[in-house]
Every structure is written in C-alpha cells, then in structure tokens.
Amino acid sequence: MSPHAPESGGVTTAASAPDFAEDAEASAPATTVDGGGCAEETFADAPGGGSAGGEAALGALRVAAAQLGFSALGVAAPDAPQGETLRRWLQEGCHAGMSWMERHLEARLNPQLVLPGVRSVVMLTYEYAREDAFRGGGHIARYAQGEDYHKLLAAKLADLDETLQFYGGRQRGFTDSGPISERFFARLAGLGWLGRHGLLLRERGGSYCFLASLLTTLELPRSTPQPNRCGRCHRCEEACPTGALRDGICDARRCLSYWTIEAREPMPASIESAQRERLYGGDICQEVCPWNRPRPAVEGSLPPTDPHLLMPARLSGAQRADLAALSDADFEAFFRLSPIRRIGAEHWRRNLRGPGEVCGPGDTAPEAPGPA
Numbered sequence: 001m002s003p004h005a006p007e008s009g010g011v012t013t014a015a016s017a018p019d020f021a022e023d024a025e026a027s028a029p030a031t032t033v034d035g036g037g038c039a040e041e042t043f044a045d046a047p048g049g050g051s052a053g054g055e056a057a058l059g060a061l062r063v064a065a066a067q068l069g070f071s072a073l074g075v076a077a078p079d080a081p082q083g084e085t086l087r088r089w090l091q092e093g094c095h096a097g098m099s100w101m102e103r104h105l106e107a108r109l110n111p112q113l114v115l116p117g118v119r120s121v122v123m124l125t126y127e128y129a130r131e132d133a134f135r136g137g138g139h140i141a142r143y144a145q146g147e148d149y150h151k152l153l154a155a156k157l158a159d160l161d162e163t164l165q166f167y168g169g170r171q172r173g174f175t176d177s178g179p180i181s182e183r184f185f186a187r188l189a190g191l192g193w194l195g196r197h198g199l200l201l202r203e204r205g206g207s208y209c210f211l212a213s214l215l216t217t218l219e220l221p222r223s224t225p226q227p228n229r230c231g232r233c234h235r236c237e238e239a240c241p242t243g244a245l246r247d248g249i250c251d252a253r254r255c256l257s258y259w260t261i262e263a264r265e266p267m268p269a270s271i272e273s274a275q276r277e278r279l280y281g282g283d284i285c286q287e288v289c290p291w292n293r294p295r296p297a298v299e300g301s302l303p304p305t306d307p308h309l310l311m312p313a314r315l316s317g318a319q320r321a322d323l324a325a326l327s328d329a330d331f332e333a334f335f336r337l338s339p340i341r342r343i344g345a346e347h348w349r350r351n352l353r354g355p356g357e358v359c360g361p362g363d364t365a366p367e368a369p370g371p372a
Helices: 039-043 052-067 083-091 150-166 180-187 234-239 254-263 269-275 321-323 326-334 341-344 343-350
Strands: 071-076 120-126 170-172 209-216 278-280
Touching: 039 209, 052 071, 071 180, 120 150, 120 180, 170 254, 180 209, 254 269, 254 278, 254 321, 269 321, 278 343, 321 326, 326 343, 341 343
Parallel strands: none
Antiparallel strands: 071 120, 120 209, 170 209
C-alpha cells in the first residue's frame, strides 16, 4: 500500500485533492458514539435514480456483500474525476519513482476506458486490523499485518461479479490493482469523505479499511455523498515527520510509505532519520487521526477483522534482528502469503537496518527534495 496519486488508489498512506471546508461540523468525533446498529445498516443508504431492475440487483448485491464480510457498499455514477490535480501532482514529480503512475493516465480519468459501457461504480469497504500487533521493535503498517489483501478481496469481488451477471451486467473489479480513482468514487458513493491525509474517512471505522471497486454496465441506484467532517483539524499534517502532507496532497518523495515500500533508490538521510521505527509503511497520519480513536460502540457494529488479515504469531513475536537476518530464501518462505513479500528481501533488510546503515556500503544518502 504505497503512496498514490490524488484521489487514486484504495489503500494508501498518501493524500488526495484538497476539498476541505474550514467550517465543517466538527474537528473531531465524540469519544463515545452510538454504533448505529448492525453492519448491514450501512448497506441500506437511501439511493436515487436507477430502474426497478437496478434496485433488485443492488438489493441482491448488498446481501451478498454483507455475507462476504464487506462493511459498507455505495454506488456512484461513472463520472470522470477532476484531472487537473492529478496532472499537476505528476508534473511536479510528487509521484517520485513510481513511473507507473504516468501510464494509463487517461484510463484513470475515464472509467469508460476501463469498462466500455460502464453505467455504475460500486464501491465497498473491508475492515483491517486497527491495532499494531508487531512486538519485535518497530512498526508494520496495519493493512500489511496479515495475508495479501489483493488476493483475498479479488476472490470476493469475483463472487459479487457473479451476482450481477445474473441481472445481465458485465463487470470489472479492482482492489488497489487497476487504473481506478477508488477514493474519488468512494467519496461519491457516500462511503465517507477524504481527510487531509488523503485517505477515506468514515464516522464508523475511520480510515482503517480497504477499498474495492466493481464497475458494472448495470444502472444501479446512486448513493448520497457525505459532508467533509475534518473541520479545523490538521493533526495528520502536523504529525507527519517528513512534511509529506500539504493541503491534502502527499509528496511521495517525502512519504515513509513510499520509501519503505516502493523506493529502490538510496534513502535520503533526512528520511532515514524519521524512518527508523517504520519497517513497512507509515500509518502515523492515521494513528493521530481523531476518527481512528478506539470507540468500542462503533467498532462493535462493524464486521470482525477477517482472520486472514491478522498478524500471525510467528511474525508478531519475531525480533527485529532475526527478521533482518533472513536470507533471500527464508524471506520468501516467511512472507509467502504477506504483501510484504513483494518488496523483496534486500529492500526489507534495508528497512530494518539501523540509522546510518540504510544505504548500502559506498552509497551516499541524498537529501530529500523540497516542495515543488
């Protein structure tokens, strides 16, 4: 889960296009919040538009999604996201070494290029662990504590695809795996709003969730977008140790998630000093967010965390020094089912080395670039 473009991928520690009202209702939620009943209530937004057939298809889809463990579902029109912010983000080099962000740009801005004839974008949330379970010294991003979410959610999207096929729809599904502006559509689908860290925020559950999208040729009733509730809170921006967040935009060149997951170039000294305890991903901007405070009444109304997404004991109880000493073969075996596996053994060892050792012998650690 790496930094993505504005209003792009589904599960990141990056930021999106600014859209914040200073006079929003509140800067933080109450410490005790009524959970609002069972999770299935989130699947019953008052929709607008759509045909009788579309309402039947959506009803069946909601039932199937709840049974599969999704915590919320909403529907948006396949409107093209605003492309100016994304283009400027790329032009200023805020995507750092993620050159793949420049590919398929037009598809990111036009769902019709992803699924010709698309008439609705179904967006879903799926909860992941809210607690940092690693006890070996340092932090591993919560989303990566269990098995690879791409495979887990792809199978569930295939089941939802079959549900809509019964009603005559053609679908394409993604979970942080295709040229879809998932956070943009999640906001339009009424699942929450975009915080100043760029992640989707929800009154129930905060930002600790995966996003999954299902494009369909069926005309489904639309959900109602929610207002932004960040108010005057800037805690995520203020807490970022490298200053990566600015006006709701993430500069990946300064983001710990980028440097511990995506980057292959030597780590700048200024980033290295902030990265020490962040072994994989960031999460700092999420940890300080008031909407992510423990609220048992709310969390009890959400589906329980999928056991496949919980950290196995062999990882939670492992020591940092032992993990850093894994050979290439042992790394592959140890993280066989984990999203951590995709960064490779050498990158993992680099993340776990002490300050001053992050760049290999003979490497010169460059300085992080300033704001564009």
